[in-house]
Amino acid sequence: MIRKLRVFLQLFMMFFSLVSHNVNAEDSLTTLMQKMQSDTAIKTVYQEIRTLELMDKPWHGSGYMYSIAPDLMIREQLKPQRLLMGIKGEKMFYFDPDKHLHHQGEMNEENPLSLNIAVFKALINADEALLKRMYLIEFSSKPERWLMTLKSKQDSDSGFSIVVSGLSGQAADTIITRQADGDLSEFMLQQHSIGEGVQQTASHLYKELTGE
Amino acid sequence: MNWRKPLFYLLPPILALATVLLVNFKTDLSAFIIAGDNAEEILLASEMQSGTLSRRYLLSVGSNDGTKVANTFVRTLQSQLKAIDGVVDVWSPGQQAKITQTIQQQYGRHGDAFYSLAPKQSLDTLFTADGLEQRAVFLKQALLSPQASMIKKLALQDPLLLTLDGFKSLGGQMQQLAPQNTIYQNLVLETSMAGLDAPAQSRIQTAIDNTFKQLNLSGQYQLEMTGVPIFAVATQTLIQGDITKVSIFSSIALMLLFLLIFRSFTVMLQVFSVLAIVILGSILSTQLIFGYVHGMTVAIGSTLVGICIDYPIHAIAHAQTVHSKQRTAVIAKIWPSMLLGGVTTMIGYVALGISGYPGFQQVAVYAVTGILVSLLLTRFVFPSLMTMDSNKSLKIPLVTSWAFFCQRFRPWILTVLMILLGLSFFGLKSLHWMQDMQELTPELDYLKQKDKQIRSRMTSIEPGRFVLITGNNIEAALQKAEQVYPVLEQLKQTGDLSDYYGLYPWLLSAKQQQLNQRLLQQSLTPDNIALWQQALKQQGLSVKRLGSLDYQPTNTFTYSQILDTPVSQLIDSRVIVGEQQTIIMLWLSDHNPEALQSTLDTKDYTSRAQNLLMIGLALIILVLLIRYKSLFKTIQTLLPAVLAAFLILVVWSFTGEAISFLHLVGFLLVIAICVDYGIFYQENRGGDISLTYQAMAASMLTSALAFGSLITAESTSLRILSGVVAFGVALGFILCPLIIKQQNSQPNN
Numbered sequence: 001m002i003r004k005l006r007v008f009l010q011l012f013m014m015f016f017s018l019v020s021h022n023v024n025a026e027d028s029l030t031t032l033m034q035k036m037q038s039d040t041a042i043k044t045v046y047q048e049i050r051t052l053e054l055m056d057k058p059w060h061g062s063g064y065m066y067s068i069a070p071d072l073m074i075r076e077q078l079k080p081q082r083l084l085m086g087i088k089g090e091k092m093f094y095f096d097p098d099k100h101l102h103h104q105g106e107m108n109e110e111n112p113l114s115l116n117i118a119v120f121k122a123l124i125n126a127d128e129a130l131l132k133r134m135y136l137i138e139f140s141s142k143p144e145r146w147l148m149t150l151k152s153k154q155d156s157d158s159g160f161s162i163v164v165s166g167l168s169g170q171a172a173d174t175i176i177t178r179q180a181d182g183d184l185s186e187f188m189l190q191q192h193s194i195g196e197g198v199q200q201t202a203s204h205l206y207k208e209l210t211g212e
Numbered sequence: 213m214n215w216r217k218p219l220f221y222l223l224p225p226i227l228a229l230a231t232v233l234l235v236n237f238k239t240d241l242s243a244f245i246i247a248g249d250n251a252e253e254i255l256l257a258s259e260m261q262s263g264t265l266s267r268r269y270l271l272s273v274g275s276n277d278g279t280k281v282a283n284t285f286v287r288t289l290q291s292q293l294k295a296i297d298g299v300v301d302v303w304s305p306g307q308q309a310k311i312t313q314t315i316q317q318q319y320g321r322h323g324d325a326f327y328s329l330a331p332k333q334s335l336d337t338l339f340t341a342d343g344l345e346q347r348a349v350f351l352k353q354a355l356l357s358p359q360a361s362m363i364k365k366l367a368l369q370d371p372l373l374l375t376l377d378g379f380k381s382l383g384g385q386m387q388q389l390a391p392q393n394t395i396y397q398n399l400v401l402e403t404s405m406a407g408l409d410a411p412a413q414s415r416i417q418t419a420i421d422n423t424f425k426q427l428n429l430s431g432q433y434q435l436e437m438t439g440v441p442i443f444a445v446a447t448q449t450l451i452q453g454d455i456t457k458v459s460i461f462s463s464i465a466l467m468l469l470f471l472l473i474f475r476s477f478t479v480m481l482q483v484f485s486v487l488a489i490v491i492l493g494s495i496l497s498t499q500l501i502f503g504y505v506h507g508m509t510v511a512i513g514s515t516l517v518g519i520c521i522d523y524p525i526h527a528i529a530h531a532q533t534v535h536s537k538q539r540t541a542v543i544a545k546i547w548p549s550m551l552l553g554g555v556t557t558m559i560g561y562v563a564l565g566i567s568g569y570p571g572f573q574q575v576a577v578y579a580v581t582g583i584l585v586s587l588l589l590t591r592f593v594f595p596s597l598m599t600m601d602s603n604k605s606l607k608i609p610l611v612t613s614w615a616f617f618c619q620r621f622r623p624w625i626l627t628v629l630m631i632l633l634g635l636s637f638f639g640l641k642s643l644h645w646m647q648d649m650q651e652l653t654p655e656l657d658y659l660k661q662k663d664k665q666i667r668s669r670m671t672s673i674e675p676g677r678f679v680l681i682t683g684n685n686i687e688a689a690l691q692k693a694e695q696v697y698p699v700l701e702q703l704k705q706t707g708d709l710s711d712y713y714g715l716y717p718w719l720l721s722a723k724q725q726q727l728n729q730r731l732l733q734q735s736l737t738p739d740n741i742a743l744w745q746q747a748l749k750q751q752g753l754s755v756k757r758l759g760s761l762d763y764q765p766t767n768t769f770t771y772s773q774i775l776d777t778p779v780s781q782l783i784d785s786r787v788i789v790g791e792q793q794t795i796i797m798l799w800l801s802d803h804n805p806e807a808l809q810s811t812l813d814t815k816d817y818t819s820r821a822q823n824l825l826m827i828g829l830a831l832i833i834l835v836l837l838i839r840y841k842s843l844f845k846t847i848q849t850l851l852p853a854v855l856a857a858f859l860i861l862v863v864w865s866f867t868g869e870a871i872s873f874l875h876l877v878g879f880l881l882v883i884a885i886c887v888d889y890g891i892f893y894q895e896n897r898g899g900d901i902s903l904t905y906q907a908m909a910a911s912m913l914t915s916a917l918a919f920g921s922l923i924t925a926e927s928t929s930l931r932i933l934s935g936v937v938a939f940g941v942a943l944g945f946i947l948c949p950l951i952i953k954q955q956n957s958q959p960n961n
Contacts, residue, residue: 050356052355052360052364053364053754053757054355054364054367054368054753054754054757054758055352055355055752055753055754056749056752056753056754057752059356059752061356085358089280090283092358094358106283106304116358116361117358179360179361180361181361181364181365183360183361183364
């Protein structure tokens with residue numbers, strides 16, 4: 001009986017999560033963000049493909065992203081080698097376990113690096129204010145998919161853009177970043193799991209990331 | 213008509229009026245800190261007084277509940293602080309974005325010139341199959357890193373990423389120094405006024421506090437500040453308090469002592485009128501020569517009262533024992549002793565004046581004028597003032613008995629003294645120099661602790677100690693610095709230096725840049741290029757875009773060009789460019805000073821103090837030799853002073869006190885004053901040794917009291933001076949009857 005109840009609760013949680021991230025075709029950015037808002041820790045699996053001018057063939061990477069409300073986002077790259085990146089509040093962190101190398105910096109409008117990273121934090125933490133502070137936003141929705149184009153507020157004609165899209169009624173599943181020099185980075189996202197276990201893992205990763 | 217008397221009493225108010233109207237008093241410390249007699253020291257002094265480093269505040273904002281300070285609060289504070297009148301710029305030391313951009317945009321073009329301080333060694337390691345393969349791996353990782361966009365631009369100009377070679381070590385340093393405590397937000401604030409311009413900096417500090425308070429109405433955050441201007445203002449407050457306290461205390465104490473010894477208000481009025489003329493005359497002559505008078509000069513100069521009072525005291529002591537008509541003759545008789553004593557004292561002060569502190573130059577002028585005025589007044593004006601017929605002999609208790617005791621038991625006492633001195637010689641080995649001049653200001657320890665705390669929260673490094681490298685121009689200084697870097701590296705390896713912060717990779721001499729370019733060109737052989745292309749292929753990197761290694765030698769990247777980039781914020785406080793000299797500062801973190809001094813051929817500033825002491829002594833000996841034409845008599849006259857100084861050294865060796873420059877200053881003053889006692893006792897021109905010794909006792913007591921009153925000062929420097937001189941003059945006085953044997957005159961009871 002208890003086992004059945006637990007299975008039922010898990011199914012309910014999954015259903016609740018999907019519902020909570022559902023977006024209608026008519027949704028604006030605000031409603032999209034409101035619906036993506038979650039107090040629950042979320043783990044997302046991602047695939048990354050980078051097409052760089054200075055590399056002969058595309059590069060593939062994969063791993064997980066974790067988000068814990070209100071302001072923590074961690075990306076754990078597992079392939080081709082393990083790397084940790086994260087944002088907590090306005091601080092950005094980087095850790096290369098192979099080289100035991102820690103870096104940290106401020107996420108602000110003056111730091112060009114912030115443009116590439118803020119989008120992940122904003123989407124995963126459903127932080128509309130951050131999006132609006134960092135980017136010029138164009139939001140459109142069609143019956144099948146919604147699409148959002150982000151450009152640098154400092155220099156909107158630089159050629160830098162981030163295109164975020166998702167199935168209608170669902171959270172973002174693709175993020176394509178085009179650098180000003182033409183280099184391309186595609187992220188395919190899919191929610192993996194939610195709940196306390198995710199939160200524990202993320203907390204552990206955060207400690208590793210900051211070297212505490 | 214005796215015109216001297218009314219003129220004498222009119223002089224103090226006239227001089228006081230002239231002082232009020234004409235003298236420009238300064239209290240800022242900029243005039244009192246190290247200056248020198250050569251271009252290098254003058255340049256350094258000007259940098260310490262008004263250079264960028266001295267004009268910067270480090271501000272640290274923290275929250276009361278330990279939570280992170282909001283960025284918006286700090287940004288608003290930053291913009292409002294910029295609006296304060298006198299503030300040049302305010303920035304966050306953590307904002308490295310512009311600097312990263314400069315590395316890519318400016319240094320990227322000069323990667324072939326800046327890659328190493330030891331180019332041959334670096335190129336030998338790089339241009340091997342393994343070396344190039346590792347470089348290709350590094351390039352790929354960098355292109356996939358969060359900094360990819362910057363790396364790409366760099367790689368297109370510099371495929372081997374040589375630019376980053378120099379910055380690798382810098383990255384390591386920054387990594388080590390990354391702030392552990394991230395709950396603080398830090399800002400650097402630069403002012404246009406000199407750091408040591410305490411009144412102006414005091415206004416800025418009040419404005420900073422007010423701006424912060426207006427923004428922080430909820431009281432959620434707290435602001436802490438450090439930097440040279442903070443210390444300047446605190447020191448000035450300390451000095452101002454000391455001047456008032458010491459002046460009041462020493463004046464009252466001296467008056468009381470004087471009344472106690474001479475029991476006459478008239479005599480007191482006369483002597484204090486002499487002192488007023490001496491002090492006011494000294495202030496005016498200092499103004500005449502320097503164009504201003506420093507408050508500290510007046511504070512230290514007030515101790516001069518203890519010396520200048522000696523001459524009228526001797527005059528009164530002798531004149532009071534004879535009829536009023538004979539007084540001029542008596543004073544004229546003892547005047548040569550006073551003159552000789554005055555000259556030896558002046559020598560001491562002049563030696564002090566050339567010690568390198570501009571403030572002490574003022575003190576020297578102040579003292580020499582004061583001694584001269586006092587001597588002249590005592591000889592030519594004082595006799596005509598003493599018109600009252602009174603026969604009073606000084607009767608200071610124990611003085612005559614001690615002289616008699618010494619006379620009677622001289623061989624025994626001398627034997628004991630010699631044994632004691634012999635034993636004390638062994639203790640002298642434990643004498644040691646004060647390694648850190650900061651120990652002279654423990655009263656500012658609370659500021660130093662706060663300074664340490666705030667700096668530990670900063671990512672930028674501003675240690676308090678540095679190696680100074682001088683050259684005729686920036687190129688010469690840079691070339692010298694590049695010879696010092698390997699030595700510092702060696703010290704790091706031996707553990708004598710934890711780290712240092714030089715100008716490389718930000719600045720490199722033109723000579724080294726050209727050498728780097730030439731050696732790189734020689735290494736770009738077809739074989740090496742083929743190896744590089746193979747390494748690129750293995751990593752999946754584009755041979756077409758990165759394989760040609762087309763490094764075209766560029767013009768050298770000069771200091772003035774670098775100053776036009778955001779990097780100037782990092783280096784401008786470490787380079788001082790003057791017309792004749794350029795100084796480079798290499799900042800040091802924890803280190804072993806002795807190892808550093810022995811490895812680097814450093815200039816020891818304490819040796820100058822020692823030399824000055826020896827020169828001062830030699831001059832005093834010369835003057836006495838000319839006077840006495842006898843080496844024995846000269847030595848005998850000097851011995852009480854020298855032994856008093858030696859005994860002070862013995863006390864320091866037993867107490868373990870570290871000797872600073874200031875101790876030596878006091879030491880020199882003790883010798884200068886005690887030589888006077890030796891002269892008075894040796895010459896005994898009055899013919900009554902008991903009276904001479906009584907007069908000396910009155911002089912000693914006033915000197916000891918004048919210097920002793922400095923003990924009431926908050927400033928440890930003044931307290932050191934107080935202890936050394938008060939103890940020294942008392943010793944010198946006590947030793948006189950023991951060392952100098954009077955042949956013709958027995959002390960009278």
